[in-house]
Amino acid sequence: MTAGCSTMKRAPVNKIIPFSNVDGPGNRTSIFFQGCPFNCLFCHNPETIHMCRNCGACVPGCPVGALSVDADGKVQWNHRACVQCDACIKTCPHDASPRVRWMTVEEVMREIHRTAPYIGGITTSGGECTLRNEFLIDLFSEVKKLGKTCLIDSNGSFDFSADPRVLAVSDGVMLDVKAVGEAWNNTLISHDRATVLKNLDYLLRVNKLYEVRTIIFPGRDQENEETVRYVAERIGGACFYKIIRYRPFGVREQYQKLLGEDTTDADYAERFAALARSLGAEKAYVV
Amino acid sequence: MSKAFDIISNEVLTYRQQLIALAQLGESTDDTLRYSDAYYEAKAKGALCDLNEGCMPFRPRYICPDYELLFEKGCKFLELDPPTDLLEAVNVLEIFYAHVPSITTYPVYLGDLDKLLEPFVLKEDRAFAKKVLRQFLLQIDKVLTDSFVHADIGPADSVTARLLLELTEEMQLAIPNLTLRYDPELTSDDFALACIKCMLKTAKPSFANHRMFVKEWGERYAIASCYNGLQIAGGGFTLPRMRLYECSLDAKSPEDFLENELKKYMDLQLEYMDKRVKFIVEQSSFFKSNFLVTEGFVKLENFTGMFGVVGLAECCNHLLGIEDKKQGFGMNEEATALGIRIMDRIESYVAAHEAPYCDSCGHRYRLHAQVGIDTDGMDDSPGTRIPIGVEPTMLEQLEVNEKFHPYFPTGTGDIFKFEETYLKTPEAILPIIKGSLANGLRYFSGYLENNDVVRVTGYLVKKSEIEKLRQKKQSLNNVTVFGMGAQDGGHALDRRVQHHEESAGQ
Numbered sequence: 108m109t110a111g112c113s114t115m116k117r118a119p120v121n122k123i124i125p126f127s128n129v130d131g132p133g134n135r136t137s138i139f140f141q142g143c144p145f146n147c148l149f150c151h152n153p154e155t156i157h158m159c160r161n162c163g164a165c166v167p168g169c170p171v172g173a174l175s176v177d178a179d180g181k182v183q184w185n186h187r188a189c190v191q192c193d194a195c196i197k198t199c200p201h202d203a204s205p206r207v208r209w210m211t212v213e214e215v216m217r218e219i220h221r222t223a224p225y226i227g228g229i230t231t232s233g234g235e236c237t238l239r240n241e242f243l244i245d246l247f248s249e250v251k252k253l254g255k256t257c258l259i260d261s262n263g264s265f266d267f268s269a270d271p272r273v274l275a276v277s278d279g280v281m282l283d284v285k286a287v288g289e290a291w292n293n294t295l296i297s298h299d300r301a302t303v304l305k306n307l308d309y310l311l312r313v314n315k316l317y318e319v320r321t322i323i324f325p326g327r328d329q330e331n332e333e334t335v336r337y338v339a340e341r342i343g344g345a346c347f348y349k350i351i352r353y354r355p356f357g358v359r360e361q362y363q364k365l366l367g368e369d370t371t372d373a374d375y376a377e378r379f380a381a382l383a384r385s386l387g388a389e390k391a392y393v394v
Numbered sequence: 395m396s397k398a399f400d401i402i403s404n405e406v407l408t409y410r411q412q413l414i415a416l417a418q419l420g421e422s423t424d425d426t427l428r429y430s431d432a433y434y435e436a437k438a439k440g441a442l443c444d445l446n447e448g449c450m451p452f453r454p455r456y457i458c459p460d461y462e463l464l465f466e467k468g469c470k471f472l473e474l475d476p477p478t479d480l481l482e483a484v485n486v487l488e489i490f491y492a493h494v495p496s497i498t499t500y501p502v503y504l505g506d507l508d509k510l511l512e513p514f515v516l517k518e519d520r521a522f523a524k525k526v527l528r529q530f531l532l533q534i535d536k537v538l539t540d541s542f543v544h545a546d547i548g549p550a551d552s553v554t555a556r557l558l559l560e561l562t563e564e565m566q567l568a569i570p571n572l573t574l575r576y577d578p579e580l581t582s583d584d585f586a587l588a589c590i591k592c593m594l595k596t597a598k599p600s601f602a603n604h605r606m607f608v609k610e611w612g613e614r615y616a617i618a619s620c621y622n623g624l625q626i627a628g629g630g631f632t633l634p635r636m637r638l639y640e641c642s643l644d645a646k647s648p649e650d651f652l653e654n655e656l657k658k659y660m661d662l663q664l665e666y667m668d669k670r671v672k673f674i675v676e677q678s679s680f681f682k683s684n685f686l687v688t689e690g691f692v693k694l695e696n697f698t699g700m701f702g703v704v705g706l707a708e709c710c711n712h713l714l715g716i717e718d719k720k721q722g723f724g725m726n727e728e729a730t731a732l733g734i735r736i737m738d739r740i741e742s743y744v745a746a747h748e749a750p751y752c753d754s755c756g757h758r759y760r761l762h763a764q765v766g767i768d769t770d771g772m773d774d775s776p777g778t779r780i781p782i783g784v785e786p787t788m789l790e791q792l793e794v795n796e797k798f799h800p801y802f803p804t805g806t807g808d809i810f811k812f813e814e815t816y817l818k819t820p821e822a823i824l825p826i827i828k829g830s831l832a833n834g835l836r837y838f839s840g841y842l843e844n845n846d847v848v849r850v851t852g853y854l855v856k857k858s859e860i861e862k863l864r865q866k867k868q869s870l871n872n873v874t875v876f877g878m879g880a881q882d883g884g885h886a887l888d889r890r891v892q893h894h895e896e897s898a899g900q
Contacts, residue, residue, distance in 0.1 A: 125788070126788055126826065126892070127822075128815060128819040133819075133825055134824075134825045135822075222789060224829035224830075225789070225828075225829035226829075227825055394815075394818075
């Protein structure tokens with residue numbers, strides 16, 4: 108199934124995780140959409156960045172024959188046969204994945220109806236879920252009917268102030284603020300940071316910021332501090348501030364060399380959480 | 395060498411463990427209680443199992459005394475007055491426990507400790523009360539040395555329950571087993587979260603579906619031993635089990651099993667239970683002269699027989715010719731549907747059987763999903779559980795469980811192992827428990843991946859104690875040896891871990 112083949116609203120879903128305890132408060136169903144405008148060096152699921160180009164490179168390597176090329180030259184994925192060995196995404200030369208389902212809101216809701224008794228809400232993530240805002244608006248409206256909350260996990264590339272419809276049906280945003288310094292941002296993200304920082308202020312103002320997340324890199328004292336200071340001074344006690352330790356697991360090899368092959372030391376990360384708290388971000392914590 | 399000599403010379407057994415083993419040996423020398431030849435054949439094939447209950451039962455298997463009566467009237471036989479303060483209350487209980495028998499020789503039900511002790515705790519300074527309760531728990535762990543010793547708390551919050559949770563976490567002991575009776579209206583979220591935090595750190599308490607148990611038993615029910623629902627001032631006479639995988643081996647088809655083989659084995663198990671119950675009531679002295687009976691701490695009419703089953707997953711897989719467990723019961727709708735047909739058949743057949751005694755249960759036995767024993771290996775998974783090693787996602791596992799838990803008023807349960815991040819997010823577990831209990835789950839247990847105290851199949855052991863046994867050193871807890879067997883033969887500690895979503899956040 109491809110995007111253009113239906114008049115029904117569909118979105119490319121990379122993964123639905125029935126129960127997650129790290130994507131917002133309580134137990135949540137997390138929906139990961141395919142595609143991201145950023146190309147962060149530290150991304151540890153880079154296969155979610157690009158859409159499949161149907162080059163077919165992954166097909167022969169599938170050990171269970173779950174991948175094929177159809178008559179139109181499109182790569183097809185049989186999710187029932189798939190054993191999630193990740194051979195395809197390791198082969199993919201384009202940071203994409205053939206394991207994407209173009210799903211309708213109804214199809215996603217079918218999964219959420221199953222998890223609804225056990226969850227407080229859903230979180231949409233990615234990739235970058237705000238690339239699918241029209242889909243999110245419909246999805247959230249349906250989820251709200253179940254009395255569940257809807258959180259958006261976003262890299263901040265979409266200007267929320269430009270179109271408030273998706274915020275109107277969502278309970279809040281978990282915003283990544285990855286780098287504040289311009290040079291460091293440009294190295295790390297390959298995307299302008301202005302919209303991210305604008306969103307930080309806007310979401311605070313409209314009271315829709317649930318959490319900000321910043322990754323702490325080993326040995327990057329100055330860069331880490333600049334970002335943490337900037338965020339902490341703005342958010343104060345208004346939302347959670349999740350200080351995330353950089354972990355090399357899953358990071359593309361060439362970037363591991365640049366960013367480091369070690370996980371950020373817990374005590375080192377804790378220093379920045381303490382700094383954030385000292386600047387008023389009282390709900391700063393390390394994961 | 396004789397069996398007695400083997401026991402007496404075994405350096406890994408403690409003195410008490412030797413005593414129990416010798417008593418079992420002595421009991422096995424009498425064959426007054428006889429069953430049909432067909433029963434012995436079925437037992438020899440491994441289709442029926444008596445859980446080594448012994449040839450000559452001299453007490454009911456599980457006894458749940460009425461401790462409220464003890465506190466109200468005292469005990470004449472033990473010359474105990476009703477307690478007037480916390481020290482006396484704890485002392486009265488400790489003395490009484492020493493005289494409550496069971497299949498394990500230790501009491502399998504210690505009472506609703508929060509309800510019993512709360513009036514006394516409230517009269518004391520909190521620190522003093524905590525000190526007394528600490529000694530009380532230490533006494534239990536070191537004297538009632540058996541993990542089937544079980545205490546209950548809840549559904550409402552109390553100072554006593556909070557102190558017990560604090561101490562449970564601080565002391566890290568395997569004994570006693572502990573259950574929270576959970577009711578979404580009577581149990582506050584704050585109290586439930588405190589229980590979850592404690593559960594992650596010490597594998598207890600488990601969460602019992604209070605509404606479900608009350609509907610079946612009334613308010614006065616106990617959770618005893620592993621997870622057994624029974625009546626307070628009563629208990630369970632006996633618990634044999636059908637090993638459903640072995641029961642299915644001669645069946646030519648699922649239909650043949652449902653129509654013929656299953657019935658054959660159910661009849662034999664019922665014959666065994668009827669004879670045994672009559673023997674316990676009519677021949678052994680317990681119901682005639684034990685002070686628990688004569689003083690009304692237990693009443694004959696409140697006992698029932700527990701009709702056990704084990705290995706439903708392997709039974710269904712075998713009947714459908716499924717060799718790969720990953721495609722079988724729990725993951726395969728056809729296998730799960732067959733499981734439901736089998737359980738429906740067992741439920742209605744047992745419900746149609748007029749049992750001797752068992753007055754409070756309308757002269758009926760009640761079903762029990764037996765949790766497995768150390769020698770089961772991988773042939774029969776506990777009760778109706780999905781086999782260890784092929785568990786699907788937690789969501790799917792809960793959905794399957796919810797279909798099967800309602801069949802078993804005398805107990806069933808499942809266990810979920812969580813990884814470390816859940817320590818920081820206990821509020822992510824509460825909605826899972828709430829949702830599953832509302833959907834028909836009877837009993838929820840959890841523990842953290844890397845703890846020393848872990849839940850094996852239904853009971854708790856310390857991994858460090860299993861290590862002692864491996865080094866041929868004695869373990870005070872009688873149950874450690876079962877934990878070692880279940881770990882080696884049944885991979886019971888290798889169950890699926892519920893992970894956080896690893897790709898989020900970076």
